[in-house]
Amino acid sequence: MKKIILLISFVFVLSCIKKEDATNLPPNIVLIMADDLGYGDIQPYGSTTIHTPNLEFLASEGIKFTDFHSNGAVCSPTRAALMTGKYQQRTGVEGVITAKSHRDVGLNLNEITIAEELKKHGYNCGMFGKWHLGYSKEYNPTLQGFDDYTGFVSGNIDYHAHIDQEGYLDWWKGTKIENEEGYSTDLITQYGVKYIEKNNPKNTAKPFFLYLPHEAPHGPYQRRIDSILRTVGKAGTKPISKNSIPSVYKEMVEVMDEGIGKIIQVLKETKQYENTIIVFLSDNGANRFGSNGVLKGHKGGVYEGGSRVPAIFSYPDKVKKGMINNQIVLTMDLLPTFLDFIDQKPSSTHIDGISIKENLIHQTNLPERDVFFAYGNNSFVRSGDWKLVYKKNKNGDKIELYNLSNDLQETNDVSLINPDLVKKLSNKLQLWKKEVKAGVRLVSK
Known part of the structure; x- marks a missing residue:
């Protein structure tokens, strides 16, 4: 009888360990x-x-x-x-x-x-x-x-x-x-x-x-x-x-x-x-x-x-x-x-x-960090609430600036009234493009 009780106890302990291990994964x-x-x-x-x-x-x-x-x-x-x-x-x-x-x-x-x-x-x-x-x-x-x-x-x-x-x-x-x-x-x-x-x-x-x-x-x-x-x-x-x-x-x-x-x-x-x-x-x-x-x-x-x-x-x-x-x-x-x-x-x-x-x-x-995005000829940089958009097409380059905190729909381009910020963010975007390009590894084959 003692052997049976000991065996049951051993199995119970093992099951508890297994359950604890599962929860500790x-x-x-x-x-x-x-x-x-x-x-x-x-x-x-x-x-x-x-x-x-x-x-x-x-x-x-x-x-x-x-x-x-x-x-x-x-x-x-x-x-x-x-x-x-x-x-x-x-x-x-x-x-x-x-x-x-x-x-x-x-x-x-x-x-x-x-x-x-x-x-x-x-x-x-x-x-x-x-x-x-x-x-x-x-x-x-x-x-x-x-x-x-x-x-x-x-x-x-x-x-x-x-x-x-x-x-x-x-x-x-x-x-x-x-x-x-x-x-x-x-x-x-x-x-x-x-x-x-x-x-x-x-x-x-x-x-x-x-x-x-x-x-x-x-x-x-x-x-x-x-x-x-x-x-x-x-x-x-x-x-x-x-x-x-x-x-x-x-x-x-x-x-x-x-x-x-x-x-x-x-x-x-x-x-x-x-x-x-x-x-x-x-x-x-x-x-x-x-x-x-x-x-x-x-x-x-x-x-x-x-x-x-x-x-x-x-x-x-x-x-x-x-x-x-x-x-x-x-x-x-x-x-x-x-x-x-x-x-x-x-x-x-x-x-x-x-x-x-x-x-x-x-x-x-x-x-705090600036984040960047580029696809094709178009790109943007986010710096806090500010977003500078750069678009390149046959008519030339176009830069737009939006404050997303009050203009999430991006309807009010304020680039003309913020020339210093435009210059600062543009420089950041161009530096980022050069930096990631330098790290590009061509796809295999």
Whole structure:
């Protein structure tokens, strides 16, 4: 009888240790990126037409950013900055890696990605969704830190047939093209749910990093029930009625939100929700079919509508609920922030992003810094509330100056009455361009 009691006690102690170890794990990280989602496209940012209750819940559980900027105004540059913690200009990915003209280039394999950083510290890393940092197998996410990958590598695919703009089948499992049936938004969610279940503390003693870069609501505009719009071997997309796009767009965002609800639910079911950082953001502003709220401009531009994006941060164990963050934050700040939450620093000494951990936990102000943005011939510099816009076109250079504290819509150009400030900020912008250009490493091949 004593032996039985001792055995039961031993098993109980072991189970307690295992439970304690699970709760003492570093935080899991779930990073969800929407594609071309605008500042006014979801409920936490004022949408009354698109219903996103799960994002509303996430915002109520954590922090909503009001001045969060994507590093680029288009897809690939923002993703390069996200992966490396650097201004994308340093990585050589300054513009879109297109399906038509850039099938042999990608993010330089010498860059240290966020997945590679976290793997060094014991994380399992999974990615399901859009890569857009290299088409060929040599740039595959599984060669850049991710243990598991299913998704597509181009800018967008037919949501049902998984074919890119140039007629290439684009659905990968690891380094192999292997198509499967399903609406891409739902597939991304399904793989995310399975990954969380597999990485349950009952199954592994490692924390996980899960990256879910959605396609929605980027075109082609398709609902779950819609027809295929692309064919293998044929470039282009079958046209749809422009009048139908608002209702289709709405459903695309709402299906993504539905999937986010499933991610939250499985985290709760596996008792990992409290110890999981969840970040939601967009890779750039919306195009003309979406809503950037009161902001001027759209995707691809240098006005606020091109880069100021919705972003939410939740970490129930550490971060207060229902907070509003008005600090200037960029996509590249996530890498150093995640590492700071596990008391680590980036391997590279050339990181441009900064950790915002203390700001998130204690609401301290971030250090003052100028932040920069460039796409094509256009660029801007933010210095506090001041924003200097530089635009170059066939009619010559144009400089505009706005005070965003009282002119968020960028309607009142005050450059003429602030010549000294214009000169000061212009010099800063030009120096930054020279500095990051000097650090550019050309894309491989």
